Amino acid sequence: MNIPKYKLKEFIISNSIAWILGVIWLIPFVGVLMASIRPYREIVGGWWHFSPFTITLKNFVGAFNHPMFPISEGLRNSLIIAIPSTITPLLVAALAAYAFARYSFPVKHYLFAFIVFLMALPQQMTIVPLYFLLRNFHLLNKFQGLILVHSAWGLAWIIFFMRNYFSMLPTDVEEAARIDGASDFKIFYKIVLPMALPGLISAAILQFTWVWSDFFLALVFLQNPEKYVATQRLPLLRGQYFVDWGILTAASIMVMLVPLLVYTLFQKYYISGMIGWSTEK
Amino acid sequence: MRKSKSLTPLFFLLPALILMVPFVIYPVFKTVYLSFFLDDKFVGLENYKNVLLSPDIVNLDRFPTNSPPWGALIHNVVWIAIHLPATVFLGLGIALLLRGKEIKGASVIKSIVFLGMVIPMIVGGLIIRFLFEEGAGVIPAIFKALGIEGLAITWTAYPKTALFAAILGSIWIWTGFSMLMYSAGLASIPKDYYEAALIDGANRFQIFKNVTWPLLKPITIVVVAMTLLWDLKIFDVVYVATGGGPGGASMVLALQMWDYFARALNYNYAAVVAVLLTTLTLIPALWLIRRRE
Numbered sequence: 001m002n003i004p005k006y007k008l009k010e011f012i013i014s015n016s017i018a019w020i021l022g023v024i025w026l027i028p029f030v031g032v033l034m035a036s037i038r039p040y041r042e043i044v045g046g047w048w049h050f051s052p053f054t055i056t057l058k059n060f061v062g063a064f065n066h067p068m069f070p071i072s073e074g075l076r077n078s079l080i081i082a083i084p085s086t087i088t089p090l091l092v093a094a095l096a097a098y099a100f101a102r103y104s105f106p107v108k109h110y111l112f113a114f115i116v117f118l119m120a121l122p123q124q125m126t127i128v129p130l131y132f133l134l135r136n137f138h139l140l141n142k143f144q145g146l147i148l149v150h151s152a153w154g155l156a157w158i159i160f161f162m163r164n165y166f167s168m169l170p171t172d173v174e175e176a177a178r179i180d181g182a183s184d185f186k187i188f189y190k191i192v193l194p195m196a197l198p199g200l201i202s203a204a205i206l207q208f209t210w211v212w213s214d215f216f217l218a219l220v221f222l223q224n225p226e227k228y229v230a231t232q233r234l235p236l237l238r239g240q241y242f243v244d245w246g247i248l249t250a251a252s253i254m255v256m257l258v259p260l261l262v263y264t265l266f267q268k269y270y271i272s273g274m275i276g277w278s279t280e281k
Numbered sequence: 282m283r284k285s286k287s288l289t290p291l292f293f294l295l296p297a298l299i300l301m302v303p304f305v306i307y308p309v310f311k312t313v314y315l316s317f318f319l320d321d322k323f324v325g326l327e328n329y330k331n332v333l334l335s336p337d338i339v340n341l342d343r344f345p346t347n348s349p350p351w352g353a354l355i356h357n358v359v360w361i362a363i364h365l366p367a368t369v370f371l372g373l374g375i376a377l378l379l380r381g382k383e384i385k386g387a388s389v390i391k392s393i394v395f396l397g398m399v400i401p402m403i404v405g406g407l408i409i410r411f412l413f414e415e416g417a418g419v420i421p422a423i424f425k426a427l428g429i430e431g432l433a434i435t436w437t438a439y440p441k442t443a444l445f446a447a448i449l450g451s452i453w454i455w456t457g458f459s460m461l462m463y464s465a466g467l468a469s470i471p472k473d474y475y476e477a478a479l480i481d482g483a484n485r486f487q488i489f490k491n492v493t494w495p496l497l498k499p500i501t502i503v504v505v506a507m508t509l510l511w512d513l514k515i516f517d518v519v520y521v522a523t524g525g526g527p528g529g530a531s532m533v534l535a536l537q538m539w540d541y542f543a544r545a546l547n548y549n550y551a552a553v554v555a556v557l558l559t560t561l562t563l564i565p566a567l568w569l570i571r572r573r574e
Contacts, residue, residue, distance in 0.1 A: 011383050018378050022390035027419060028408045028453065029396065035411070046422055092296040099293035113570055118305060120566030122514045124538040124555040126308035128315060128548050133303065152304030155297050184289050213401030215517045216535075220543075231403045235521045245417055252407055256400040263399045274398075274458075275465050 036060065036249040043245060059250035069237060071251045074230035075258075081143055081218075081229060082211040085150035086204050093155045094200065097162035098188055102171070112163075118156035127220050134221060141224045149217055154207050161276055165199035166192065202273030205266050209259040230255045309559075315552035332553045337529065337537055348441035349530040353537040354557075360448050360533065361512045367452045369504055372459025373497075377489075380467050391464065395457035402454070406521035409450030410437055413522075420446075440530035443523045447531055451518055455511060459504045466500035467493070502572060506565040513562050534558045 034047035036059050042052060063071045099105070100112055130149060131140070139145030169192070177187050193200070215231045222228060228236075234255060237247050263270050316328055332338055336352055344351035351359070375394060379387040397405060413436035415421045425433035436446035470493065478488045516535040519525055525532040525540065532540070534554055542551035 007383075014378060014381075015384055018375075018384045018387065018390055021375060021378075022386075022393050025390075025394045025396070025453065025456075028412055031411060031419060032408060035417070044417055046417065046419075048419070048422075089300075092300060095293045096297035099290040103290040103293075105290040116570050117563075117566055118301075120510055120562050120569070121305075121309070122535060122555065122558045122562055124514075124535055124551075125312050125559045126305060128542060128551055128555070129308035129311035130304065131542075133308070148300070149304055152300040155301055156305070159297065185292075188293075209399070213403070215401070215403045215520070216539075219539075231401050231517075234403055234407060243414070245411060245414075248407060249411070252404045256404045259399050259401065260396075270399075271461065274461060 032249045032252060035245045036253055038246070040244060040246045059246035060254070063237060063247045063251035063254065066233075066237060066247070066251075069225065069228065069233040071230060071233055071237075071254050073226070074228055074233040075254065077143070077227060078212055078230040078258075081146055081150065082208050084147050085154065085211045086208040088147070088151040089154035089158055089207060090200060090204055092151070093158035093203075094162050094193065094196070095188070096155070097159045098166055098192060100159065100163040101166035102174075115156050115159050119160060121156075123153070123216055127217075131220060141222060141227055143227070146217060146221045149221060150211050150214070153217070154211070158203050158207065161203050161273070162196065162199060164276065165196055169195050198269065198272075199276075201266065202269040202276065205262055205269050206273045209262055209270075212258055312552045312555050315549055316556045319549050328549050328553045332550050332557070337532065338534075338554070338557075349444050350440065350528060350532065353529075353532045353534045353554075356444055356531065356533050357513060357515075357561075359444065360451075360515065361509060363445075363448050364451055364455070364512050365505065365508050368456045368459050368508055369501070371452070371456045372461075372504070373463045375456070375460045376463035376467055377493075379464070391460065394460050397454040398457040398461070402517035403521050405450070405454045406447075406518035409447060409453075409518065410522045412450060413437055413442075413446040437523045437531075438527060440527055443527060443531040447515075447519050447522050450522065451515065454518070455508065458507065458511075462500050462504050463497065466497045470496050499572075502568070506569050509565040510562055513558060534561075 031047050035043045037055050037057070038047070039054055039056055039058065042049070042054060065072065100108065134140045134145045134149075137145075139148065173191055173195075174187050177191055182190070213231060214229075218229045218232045222232065234248070234251055237251050238244060317323060317325060319328060336342070336350070338352045338354045340350055340352040340355070343349070344355050349356065375390075378384065379391055384390070412418045413420050415433065415435040418435075420436065421433045424430075432442070434442070436442040474492050474496070475488060478492050483491065514535055515533055516539070519531055519533050519536050520539075523531040525536045535558060538551050538554040538558065541547045541554060545551075
């Protein structure tokens with residue numbers, strides 16, 4: 001690359017600042033990786049001391065098969081909860097979002113403003129009554145109960161997101177199909193849903209990672225240690241007499257691997273989802 | 282837009298209503314209701330008075346002269362005062378720095394900064410605790426090397442530092458959001474605007490002040506509102522990094538609500554804190570809704 005001399009100084013300075021920032025942001029992750037693959041005695045005085053440097057998988061095995069709170073069981077539970085908690089609200093919210101995007105009906109604007117309000121609502125505002133509601137219906141400590149709560153909770157933002165997405169789609173194909181006599185519902189699932197697939201993928205990816213990352217709702221509604229999800233087990237893995245950073249960091253890596261993988265594989269959808277749900281077209 | 286007197290839109294909305302009414306909408310109203318009762322007896326604003334005057338929420342005897350605990354509400358305010366400007370301007374700064382073609386590996390740096398947004402917050406909180414631990418963590422080691430022994434400690438274990446460890450760590454987690462939003466915003470500004478300003482002889486600072494910053498205003502509104510919401514709702518990070526301690530020195534509203542609910546089993550006080558928290562989130566939320574009109 002040819003850089004004019006007068007710009008060289010600027011080039012070096014801006015690149016240095018950028019990379020120093022990058023390294024600062026990366027260091028915590030390097031520390032986690034170091035602590036997870038080395039024995040406790042090597043990192044207790046600081047993982048940045050590199051001699052001796054022993055690589056071991058003991059921490060990962062220890063966290064995966066932890067005697068009290070095995071992460072393996074947590075990962076399984078998280079998956080069992082996250083998959084239906086993604087599919088259910090996605091389908092339900094897409095239907096509702098279509099009504100907001102294409103029909104006019106009484107109280108529509110108030111209802112939509114209410115949906116936006118629900119997006120901002122803290123989960124704390126619902127958990128006391130929900131706790132008793134789920135208990136009365138014998139859904140406490142059950143995956144189904146938490147799945148229902150997650151599904152209902154995901155609706156507001158997915159409705160908002162999909163309504164914006166539907167509003168951007170051209171309507172001429174829908175109009176043509178209507179003239180040909182197709183029913184509203186048929187138009188929705190034969191024409192609109194396939195056209196909205198990128199939006200649906202973005203919504204699914206974000207909802208999945210958020211449910212996977214949830215800690216608070218699981219903490220409230222799952223109290224039986226066997227049912228604990230992966231995030232719930234993390235704080236419980238500290239050693240008895242000291243904080244065992246080896247086990248904790250190895251478990252952290254296993255728990256964050258799933259959202260990291262989803263982000264890496266679907267980066268385009270993830271980013272456009274992130275931007276789309278908080279801004280408006 | 283189809284005007285329809287038929288019931289079609291209702292059919293589309295029905296499944297959502299069936300899920301939301303019992304699991305979101307009813308609990309919201311029931312929580313408001315609970316906040317006015319104590320042991321099934323209506324007490325009016327008595328709970329609000331007791332909670333707001335309790336040192337758990339606002340502790341003016343200690344704020345600001347003594348070290349925390351200052352009360353959960355004040356901790357949230359301190360959180361916003363530090364975290365909001367720090368993440369907004371850091372994110373904007375990084376987005377501006379990485380915008381040009383001259384930074385080698387700009388997309389890699391962006392991905393690294395954004396990682397904090399991808400990982401579960403409970404993992405983020407654990408990493409914060411690790412970062413600030415004496416011996417194993419980087420931050421106390423840096424202060425030790427600098428000869429500042431007072432900060433070469435396990436930050437999460439002392440009242441004077443616990444809250445600030447959580448706040449500083451959360452800057453690391455959340456800056457990726459503002460960086461992402463500003464990057465997208467910058468990319469949408471047409472190049473002609475800059476060229477026109479250059480022809481008019483504007484310098485870099487003038488271009489930023491008169492072209493870039495005003496055009497980014499819609500982005501800034503979203504970033505500020507979302508960051509306010511995040512700061513008010515902060516829970517996981519504090520739960521795992523400090524547990525709200527020591528002695529409530531890093532307690533925040535969302536965690537205080539859970540504390541009343543799960544530890545003290547005082548559902549009415551828990552409801553009061555929830556209502557308080559929701560009222561505070563209404564400020565940024567209404568701001569966003571109004572912007573839509």
